[in-house]
Amino acid sequence: MKQFLMRLYVPGALCALAGLLAYIPFREAAPYVLAAGAVLMTVGQYFTPVPTKDPVIVRLYRQRVFSCLFLVVAGILMKYMPRGNEWMLAVLVAAVIQVYTAFRIPVLERREAEKR
Numbered sequence: 001m002k003q004f005l006m007r008l009y010v011p012g013a014l015c016a017l018a019g020l021l022a023y024i025p026f027r028e029a030a031p032y033v034l035a036a037g038a039v040l041m042t043v044g045q046y047f048t049p050v051p052t053k054d055p056v057i058v059r060l061y062r063q064r065v066f067s068c069l070f071l072v073v074a075g076i077l078m079k080y081m082p083r084g085n086e087w088m089l090a091v092l093v094a095a096v097i098q099v100y101t102a103f104r105i106p107v108l109e110r111r112e113a114e115k116r
Helices: 002-006 009-021 030-046 055-080 086-115
Strands: none
Touching (some): 002 030, 009 030, 030 055
């Protein structure tokens, strides 16, 4: 069951991307697609096992979960504040955290593997 939950991340990311791209042509459906994809991403990230006990790496894995939660917030803001652009700020924060952790986690895991 845990393997299945971990594999929800990629379809969720594609769904969230589709929701972001569909904002202009399908303004009514885009928030639902984004929020559904973000929830799948959050579940996938939450159940991804942390391969080490290093507190820095554990913190980075938890930051990934929070970035997915920012996408959920973006979907909610997109739905309930249609005239504003606040949802774009939430997407920007999520993207910055995702990019940072995507580059930082492999470096730290490689260093820890070399120590062993």
